[in-house]
Amino acid sequence: MDSIKQMNEGIQQLNKNNMSGAERAMTEAIKTDPTHAEAYLNLGKLYRKQQKWVDAEKAFRGAIENMGDKPEGDYYFEIGSVQVAQSLEPGTSRAEQEVKWRDAIKSFSEAIGLNPKLYRAHYQMGTLHEKLDEPEQADQAYRKCIELNGKYSPCFVSLGNMYIDYGFSNVAMAVLETGTKVNDTDADMWNGMGRALLNLNQPKDAVEAYKKAKRIDPDKPDVLFGLGMAYAEIPMRKEAAETLNEFVSKAGNSPEHIKKVANDTIARMDSPI
Secondary structure (H helix, E strand, O other): OHHHHHHHHHHHHHHOOOHHHHHHHHHHHHHHOOOOHHHHHHHHHHHHHOOOHHHHHHHHHHHHHOOOOOOOHHHHHHHHHHHHHHHOOOOOOHHHHHHHHHHHHHHHHHHHHHOOOOHHHHHHHHHHHHHOOOHHHHHHHHHHHHHHOOOOHHHHHHHHHHHHHOOOHHHHHHHHHHHHHHOOOOHHHHHHHHHHHHHOOOHHHHHHHHHHHHHHOOOOHHHHHHHHHHHHHOOOHHHHHHHHHHHHHHOOOOOHHHHHHHHHHHHHHHOOO
16 A cells, blocks of 8 residues: 555656656655556656656566556557657667667557557557558558547548558548548648648649648648648639748748748749749
């Protein structure tokens, strides 16, 4: 019971953003009961919040080693999430990233083995297979996620955008149209619809989709770029230039080649010829 009290104290301190107090209490809980899996789990969450990825993974593995006869798929899910975060650290090479992605896929697979209905693990596996240029495996994972939770819109968005990236915008449309019926307030969903429609040479319909996305998230760079390019295709020159100028002002970390396309299109829209 002392270990539980100490862990709960750690959670309270974490909720107060008192990191040192939370770590101290959770560490004491583990010292009191070295088999307290939930204490390891919460210590891992603390380290994850601090982006101490190595410590977080070690704590989550402590939770797995001590889960006994109550196996928890979430514990493996947490490790997979940390491994993904490690792959995104600055300076990580592509080869190092791929190793981390493979490790994370294994962790998510373990999570699914313990809890087949853990739709978030299927979704994460889909994103990783997509990064590894394995569209068939990604497709299976995204569709399984949708099967398990038909209201989880990121699955529809990611699956639809993957089909667009691989040149199957007509298939993407079917996925994303279904997604909008599930969640019509997801800007990424409507942005995907705009991309698909623009690729299918339907710029007027693309404009309407992008406008819906913009109403939901007025400052989203991807939406502003897509809407501007759709206007340019109609062509609605004034609207295209205004929207793309707005994109440039909010582009932030958008790829440089996208910014160049925007600026080139603005110049073209402003030209009288």
